[in-house]
Amino acid sequence: MTATTTELTGTVHRPGDPGWAAAVTGYNLAVVHAPALVVEAHEAADVAAAVRYAAGAGLGVAVQNTGHGARGPVGPDVLLLRTGALDSVTVDPATRTATVGAGARAGALIAATAEHGLAPVTGAAPTVGVVGLSTGGGIGPLARALGYAADRVRSLEVVTADGQQRHVDADSEPDLFFALRGGGGGVAIVTSMTIDLVELPGFWGGAVFFPGADAAAVLHAWRTWAPSLPTEVTTSIALLRLPPLPQLPEPLRGQFLVHLRIASVGSPEAGAALLAPMLQVAAPVLSTVGAMPYTALGAVHMDPADPAPTADAGCLLGEFTAEAVDALLAVAGPGVQTPLLAAEVRALGGAMAEPPAVPNAVSGRDARWSLYAVGVLVPPVAELVPAAVTGVVAALQPWRSGVQYNLAAGQGLAEAWPAGVLARLQQVTRDRDPNGLFRPAQPVPM
Ligand SMILES: Cc1cc2nc3c(=O)[nH]c(=O)nc-3n(C[C@H](O)[C@H](O)[C@H](O)COP(=O)(O)OP(=O)(O)OC[C@H]3O[C@@H](n4cnc5c(N)ncnc54)[C@H](O)[C@@H]3O)c2cc1C
Numbered sequence: 139m140t141a142t143t144t145e146l147t148g149t150v151h152r153p154g155d156p157g158w159a160a161a162v163t164g165y166n167l168a169v170v171h172a173p174a175l176v177v178e179a180h181e182a183a184d185v186a187a188a189v190r191y192a193a194g195a196g197l198g199v200a201v202q203n204t205g206h207g208a209r210g211p212v213g214p215d216v217l218l219l220r221t222g223a224l225d226s227v228t229v230d231p232a233t234r235t236a237t238v239g240a241g242a243r244a245g246a247l248i249a250a251t252a253e254h255g256l257a258p259v260t261g262a263a264p265t266v267g268v269v270g271l272s273t274g275g276g277i278g279p280l281a282r283a284l285g286y287a288a289d290r291v292r293s294l295e296v297v298t299a300d301g302q303q304r305h306v307d308a309d310s311e312p313d314l315f316f317a318l319r320g321g322g323g324g325v326a327i328v329t330s331m332t333i334d335l336v337e338l339p340g341f342w343g344g345a346v347f348f349p350g351a352d353a354a355a356v357l358h359a360w361r362t363w364a365p366s367l368p369t370e371v372t373t374s375i376a377l378l379r380l381p382p383l384p385q386l387p388e389p390l391r392g393q394f395l396v397h398l399r400i401a402s403v404g405s406p407e408a409g410a411a412l413l414a415p416m417l418q419v420a421a422p423v424l425s426t427v428g429a430m431p432y433t434a435l436g437a438v439h440m441d442p443a444d445p446a447p448t449a450d451a452g453c454l455l456g457e458f459t460a461e462a463v464d465a466l467l468a469v470a471g472p473g474v475q476t477p478l479l480a481a482e483v484r485a486l487g488g489a490m491a492e493p494p495a496v497p498n499a500v501s502g503r504d505a506r507w508s509l510y511a512v513g514v515l516v517p518p519v520a521e522l523v524p525a526a527v528t529g530v531v532a533a534l535q536p537w538r539s540g541v542q543y544n545l546a547a548g549q550g551l552a553e554a555w556p557a558g559v560l561a562r563l564q565q566v567t568r569d570r571d572p573n574g575l576f577r578p579a580q581p582v583p584m
Pocket residue numbers: 164165201202203204205206207208221240260261262263265266267268269270271273274275276277278279322323324326327328329441442544545577578579580
């Protein structure tokens with residue numbers, strides 16, 4: 139059906155409808171949206187119709203796929219566009235590319251490309267949306283070897299604020315192509331995206347869990363060991379306070395642990411030799427490290443797949459000194475009473491620091507370390523969680539060097555980009571959405 143300015147296509151939910159509760163929530167159950175209506179798109183034309191309808195009705199447009207990046211909540215001045223049904227994934231082995239719909243998740247993309255011995259650059263969690271991750275940058279478990287997900291985006295199909303469907307690549311729409319690769323999805327709604335794949339059937343790595351009591355020794359050793367690794371290896375570390383869930387392996391259930399993540403595109407022998415010094419620092423409780431198919435990428439970070447109400451905070455660090463380790467231990471280490479689920483530090487650099495062939499708006503390109511904290515808002519500690527996660531970032535303030543868009547948790551976005559990149563993002567936003575129709579979860583500060 140051809141939409142006019144007042145016709146909606148797709149599945150429309152209005153307040154009180156039976157599907158309303160599911161339509162206004164997502165991965166982060168702490169964010170319950172209260173929009174005027176929800177449109178579930180089944181094809182790109184539904185997105186264009188929703189944009190035209192919203193513009194005519196004086197509503198803004200917010201997009202939600204999985205809700206992993208939900209902020210807000212949005213209110214009754216907004217049409218919430220759900221993209222989860224646009225979950226197509228097609229792989230072209232001849233050109234080593236994949237084209238994903240706006241609703242595709244990393245796990246589905248990885249499964250489809252693995253059939254051809256190919257791999258996409260994604261983040262740590264298979265449940266995260268490919269488009270949401272890539273428009274914000276996209277740091278994965280192999281990031282030092284493979285770079286940002288955004289650097290692999292070849293072209294996009296979008297709907298702009300005038301309700302038109304457009305093809306975006308480096309030649310046809312250079313400004314949109316720049317902004318939609320790292321600047322978030324605030325300048326257009328992506329309906330599908332084509333990305334370059336790498337030939338990579340598997341990797342070496344996994345998770346090593348140390349007792350939380352050894353956190354000081356392990357973190358101090360890790361902070362000097364991580365920068366010594368070749369860029370074929372990527373690593374991060376997290377202080378984890380795991381709930382006593384039956385789905386967790388017995389040695390991890392209900393425990394305070396240090397979770398060392400490692401992933402390498404090099405040989406298993408080289409990886410094992412590089413990891414060996416860390417295994418001398420303390421005796422691991424459990425190690426899953428080994429040769430893995432790429433489909434097991436999610437096993438490196440083991441992020442929770444099930445929706446939960448969460449609060450988070452994050453920033454980039456210029457240095458991770460011995461004093462910074464002590465500051466982290468003081469808020470999240472052994473003996474500290476805290477409702478944190480995780481406080482993690484990722485070692486960055488390598489391919490992430492290399493400029494892409496066509497400049498883009500990825501933030502944190504020169505960053506050395508990323509800090510991120512998250513907690514679950516459940517009684518009896520729910521009220522304490524927001525201060526605990528922001529407290530981790532505050533404790534590491536002396537070493538702060540900015541924020542990475544995807545891991546900024548909605549705070550400090552003005553620091554995300556160098557002034558020239560921010561100015562270009564602001565200009566693209568003004569040019570392409572002059573009336574502020576789009577309401578991204580993390581808007582570019584204007
Ligand atoms: C458990 C977990 C693990 C994570 N791991 C990583 C990681 O390893 N590396 C990393 O870089 N990030 C990571 N993130 C952050 C994640 O990449 C961002 O939150 C991302 O925005 C999620 O995208 P989504 O589509 O799944 O979420 P959603 O909440 O559905 O979308 C988030 C925002 O993305 C934008 N967006 C989504 N779809 C579109 C579209 N079609 N067009 C335009 N804009 C759109 C919108 O602004 C939307 O509000 C993680 C988050 C969680 C919760």
